[in-house]
Amino acid sequence: MTRSAVSPGPGALPRLLPPGPASLDGHLARYGPPPCPGPGRGNLRALIAEVDRAGLTGRGGAGFPTARKLAAVAAGRAPVVLGNGTEGEPASAKDKVLMARSPHLVLDGAVLTAQMVGARQAVIVTHRDVSEILGQAAAERRRARLDRVRITVRTAADRFVAGEASAVIRWVEHGIPAPTARPPRLSDRGLGGRPTLVQNVETLAHLALIARYGAPWFRSVGTVAEPGSMLVTVLGAVREPCVLEIAIGTPVGQVLDLAGGPSAPLQALLLGGYFGAWVEAAQAAGRPFSAAGLADLGAGPGAGLIAALPAGACGLSEAARVVRYLAAQSAGQCGPCRFGLTAVADELERIAEGRTTDPGLLHRWLGQVDGRGGCAYPGGAVRLARSALRTFAAELSQHAAGSCCGTTRVLPVPSPGPR
Numbered sequence: 001m002t003r004s005a006v007s008p009g010p011g012a013l014p015r016l017l018p019p020g021p022a023s024l025d026g027h028l029a030r031y032g033p034p035p036c037p038g039p040g041r042g043n044l045r046a047l048i049a050e051v052d053r054a055g056l057t058g059r060g061g062a063g064f065p066t067a068r069k070l071a072a073v074a075a076g077r078a079p080v081v082l083g084n085g086t087e088g089e090p091a092s093a094k095d096k097v098l099m100a101r102s103p104h105l106v107l108d109g110a111v112l113t114a115q116m117v118g119a120r121q122a123v124i125v126t127h128r129d130v131s132e133i134l135g136q137a138a139a140e141r142r143r144a145r146l147d148r149v150r151i152t153v154r155t156a157a158d159r160f161v162a163g164e165a166s167a168v169i170r171w172v173e174h175g176i177p178a179p180t181a182r183p184p185r186l187s188d189r190g191l192g193g194r195p196t197l198v199q200n201v202e203t204l205a206h207l208a209l210i211a212r213y214g215a216p217w218f219r220s221v222g223t224v225a226e227p228g229s230m231l232v233t234v235l236g237a238v239r240e241p242c243v244l245e246i247a248i249g250t251p252v253g254q255v256l257d258l259a260g261g262p263s264a265p266l267q268a269l270l271l272g273g274y275f276g277a278w279v280e281a282a283q284a285a286g287r288p289f290s291a292a293g294l295a296d297l298g299a300g301p302g303a304g305l306i307a308a309l310p311a312g313a314c315g316l317s318e319a320a321r322v323v324r325y326l327a328a329q330s331a332g333q334c335g336p337c338r339f340g341l342t343a344v345a346d347e348l349e350r351i352a353e354g355r356t357t358d359p360g361l362l363h364r365w366l367g368q369v370d371g372r373g374g375c376a377y378p379g380g381a382v383r384l385a386r387s388a389l390r391t392f393a394a395e396l397s398q399h400a401a402g403s404c405c406g407t408t409r410v411l412p413v414p415s416p417g418p419r
Helices: 024-031 041-054 066-074 094-101 103-117 131-143 165-174 201-213 252-258 291-297 315-329 335-352 359-369 377-391 393-400
Strands: 080-085 121-126 150-155 196-200 229-236 242-247 266-271 277-280 305-310
Touching (some): 024 103, 024 201, 041 103, 080 103, 080 165, 103 131, 103 201, 196 201, 242 252, 252 305, 266 315, 277 377, 315 335, 315 393, 335 359, 359 377
Parallel strands (some): 080 121
Antiparallel strands (some): 266 277
């Protein structure tokens, strides 16, 4: 394992978001040379084992153990690595901030990952806002002859569904930002028909640090079951909306305090993003921001997002806006997305607007959509809708009587636009 000349102390944060310049020189001054595993499969297996000991899981939302994905792809022939920095969710900014502040840490991780699985190519698909930054960083590295792996930077499609792993591959290959049917697994057949490892860009950055400083250093923050740090977007009714790097397991209320604290009395929090869940603010405040800490609330960290809803906003209306957006942003390739999510959005809007409706109808439709799609997309939208009906249950009768608790809009929801 290659060690940096400058090692951040155990437990010290931030790890991923340095205050200094994003240039290659600034990056090398902070972190030292890129980690370079020694030749031979034994060294590569040892590095994968170190990632396993670190307990790193994916930071894109699913939380799958990273070492298992590495081992699966490493077993294939002529694999390729794909870094997923699409971040199509309008409320999330953590990947964009990471790539703007630490592009070389992301590229270190992509190159290292390629070496670990035996790939000669790494493709990074980025949000349009930071595509130029990452492209310039890749060019810096080529001029410095820093990497033995070819790096390609591609701009992502501007769609929510475009971040799904198979949709990213389909976009790179055919310019179509839509998921593909499964099987085969991407670790067996992905980009160009080759075994493909798709990792979120934050996961790649963590990999670069684990290779430099080791598993015990990585585990010096976080919890025993969910070690390490993570990036979190905090927005809504807080004084300083921002992207933070926190130790996993930090109490939700403390995360809000790090963003300046609430700017108004809060009624609820959206945890995990637009595929996440609404939770009453008082219930969530003392809970650890971790999968285990939020599980019994029906929530989780997801893609790393906390949106604070003030008392002057209507949770049902906010949820209806998001579900309408998700319905329009789907690939529309199967019935649950093409028809089911549209029907769910229509019914949730009727409830939010106080029009006559049967509340049981929406619950039945949610059950018919959940788990029925060609990918996980409809299930994510169902999770958000169900949590809204649960968390804002007291408002249902108010809306039915023609009254609403507020009109303040909190969540960024672009016009859905055509499919």
